[in-house]
Amino acid sequence: MSILNIFNQVEISHYIYLSTVLFCIGLFGVLFRRNAIILLMCIELMLNAVNLLFTAFSSYMGDSDGQIFVFFIMVVAAAEAAVGLAILVLVYRHTRSTDVSFLDRLKG
């Protein structure tokens, strides 16, 4: 058994609210911040909110498919972070800044 029997004490709706709040905080960060590294971090935050909800539903329903999906989301997040940061380093070499507002002129 787990440390405390959470399934009888916490409704799944509380997990839905928690991950919704986390997702919206991440969305706010993506809209608000300009530093590209912080943007990538906010995307990771949103992915983690979804992961939490997947795990909560999987555990409450007694079906392991949700946890497998969390596994795949983590894989995609790792690949995304690696390629995104490589692009970021490239952008920094060209513009000497990680400000995304410099990237509005895609003239090549």
Add this chain to the structure above:
Amino acid sequence: MQNLPIPFLVLSFLTILSALYVVTSKNPVHSVLALIFTFFTISAHYVLLNAQFLAIVNLIVYAGAIMVLFLFVLMLLNLSKDTEPVKSNWWGIAAAISAGSLLLIITAAFQVSGEAVAKNPVEGLGLVKALGKVLFTRFVVPFELTGILFLAAMVGAVLLGKREKGNDVLISKEESKG
């Protein structure tokens, strides 16, 4: 709000607080550290939810690998101090309104849809044995595809990160111009 257990409340509070700090902190290094703390609290949530394997994988992959990569790039580009230009207040207000209305709509949709959730927790669901059986039988094709995805991501990252001589010339030309 009925009687929620204290560990759940404390963990949720810490999660939301550190997530807010990630977004609002001026110093990028503080943001990264707060995000690592958020991942730790989410791992604790996984332990509460009987998903022990995912808790460990979350710590290893996110807090261990991805965040170290972020921190490394941050140090490499020497962005540890605040270099972000000040945005106008209107931008923050617009972002807050957008995120807040999404929050409102999702919670309202959930309230309307009502609670139709069956509780059927299974013993030992989140352990390696149970997950491995599913992963290597029904999900074996996606599992192999993730290998291809990782290979493509690795090749892409190496290709992008490779320093070419032409690029340097371009930068020095631009810098001498501007």
